[in-house]
Amino acid sequence: MTEPGVLMLILFFSAVLYVVFKRRIARSSLSLPPGPKKLPLIGNLFDLPTTSPWEAYHEWSKMFNTDIIHLSVAGTSIIVLDTYDAATELLEKRSSIYSGRVQLPMLNDLMGWNFDFAFMDYGDVWRDHRRLMNDFFNPSASKQFRAQELKAARRLLVRLLNNTDDITWNLRQMAGEIIISVAYGLQTKPKDDPYIRIAEQGVHPILEVSVPGAYLVDTIPLLKYVPSWLPGAGFKRQAQKWKELAQKMVNVPYETMKSNMEKGIANPCFVLSCLQKITEGEDPIYNEYNIKCVAGTLFQGIVAGSDTTVSLMSWSIITFLELPEIMVKVQQEIDSVVQLGHLPDFNDENSMPYLTAVIKEILRWKVVGPLGLPHQLQAEDEYRGYRIPVGSLVVANVWHMLQDETVYPEPSKFIPERFMGKGSDVEAAEHQLNVFWGFGRRICPGRHLAFSSVWIALVSILSVFDIVKAKDENGNVIEPVIECPPSLLLSPLPFKCEFRPCSKEAEAMIRSVIDDL
Structure with a gap:
């Protein structure tokens, strides 16, 4: 490859890395979706409803005027989608990144349910x-x-x-x-x-x-x-x-x-x-x-x-x-x-x-x-x-x-x-x-x-x-x-x-x- 070609390649990848880095910085500065106030370490552990949680989640969505709420339980991030539009946008249209399952080592690895x-x-x-x-x-x-x-x-x-x-x-x-x-x-x-x-x-x-x-x-x-x-x-x-x-x-x-x-x-x-x-x-x-x-x-x-x-x-x-x-x-x-x-x-x-x-x-x-x-x-x-x-x-x-x-x-x-x-x-x-x-x-x-x-x-x-x-x-x-x-x-x-x-x-x-x- 000629020297100008190498230079162009370096500039191209530099531009790509710059855009990616800039997007990550911008995204990390965004706030999390609204939700109940979180306590240190345990987050919303004591807020989780024990009966009919779907009704409580909907009430929170109305309270915060949002179709997406965020909860945190001992460091685990939980997102609740309250409307069909939100669920369709994320779980359907972006299914390539929203189709994962939580992996439990006890179940999947040790018990052979993989x-x-x-x-x-x-x-x-x-x-x-x-x-x-x-x-x-x-x-x-x-x-x-x-x-x-x-x-x-x-x-x-x-x-x-x-x-x-x-x-x-x-x-x-x-x-x-x-x-x-x-x-x-x-x-x-x-x-x-x-x-x-x-x-x-x-x-x-x-x-x-x-x-x-x-x-x-x-x-x-x-x-x-x-x-x-x-x-x-x-x-x-x-x-x-x-x-x-x-x-x-x-x-x-x-x-x-x-x-x-x-x-x-x-x-x-x-x-x-x-x-x-x-x-x-x-x-x-x-x-x-x-x-x-x-x-x-x-x-x-x-x-x-x-x-x-x-x-x-x-x-x-x-x-x-x-x-x-x-x-x-x-x-x-x-x-x-x-x-x-x-x-x-x-x-x-x-x-x-x-x-x-x-x-x-x-x-x-x-x-x-x-x-x-x-x-x-x-x-x-x-x-x-x-x-x-x-x-x-x-x-x-x-x-x-x-x-x-x-x-x-x-x-x-x-x-x-x-x-x-x-x-x-x-x-x-x-x-x-x-x-x-x-x-x-x-x-x-x-x-x-x-x-x-x-x-x-x-x-x-x-x-x-x-x-x-x-x-x-x-x-x-x-x-x-x-x-x-x-x-x-x-x-x-x-x-x-x-x-x-x-x-x-x-x-x-x-x-x-x-x-x-």
């Missing part, structure tokens, strides 16, 4: 797993699993006819059947299914590990290198036991499915389709490691992911108990579409806009995940003149976005018609409802399967049952007590009600289903 892309940080491996998942669970591809969903819904009818003492268990059994059959093509037992038991044993430790401050290694990551035989390293020995349970959860159903494939008795499922693609050899993401990990992510959903489906089903039943007139309108729609003496199926979906609108309104009215799952910012950023520190946990106030009266007039009322017909209002309501499933590159990849599972279950139930309040031994109505334990998901505790066959013909239809299962 296979699960739900807990995986954003990067190349995550992208491969996500793409593999999307290949099979996008709106079009997910329809291939409707036979499994329909069969699980029909089995649910039989269980509700014979036993309504534990509604939540019945719903969870249905969700578990769908996931196991979709992921591995395996059938479940009516009671004490070994695969569901394996999933429960594998996932249960997450509840303990996810409690902030439960393990010092999450605060001091270097502790993960401490030998397990040292005094005080009991966490490593415990992690090893939990790791074995997680590996069993990932390996057992996968190896069973492979064995069925070799015997020629494998049922259509995610793993079978993926393994067949390996032989085609056209796409490197189809390898056994990726397939096993993504299937394991699906499988742990029997306990974790199915909570969304179970919660939606539970809130739907509660809605019909609280608003029986809505149930009657849905049943009238079903009767007008489904041929007498037949049970509904997915072919009837397009002819039942009211039921679909009811489910969407339940999503909005009873927000299962009011704060979603936190993202982690991977680079320093700026929004509306505020500095957002790298490493911040970014939380979206989904509850307020689905209660926003500018999009959903009279948000406290149950109005399914918000999602019916055409026009800008309906389009805005539909568009904003997507926040229920998350944002950007972290949006729930199984949302289409989850929605269709809820739809087929509800249309099946309401075609043959009236959902009514339970009565005691004296014939007095038992008003359902609806309680939700503190959690990331607002899922009601078990409650009582009755599933009463609409007629003798309906009961006979349910019993006839047994022969087809």
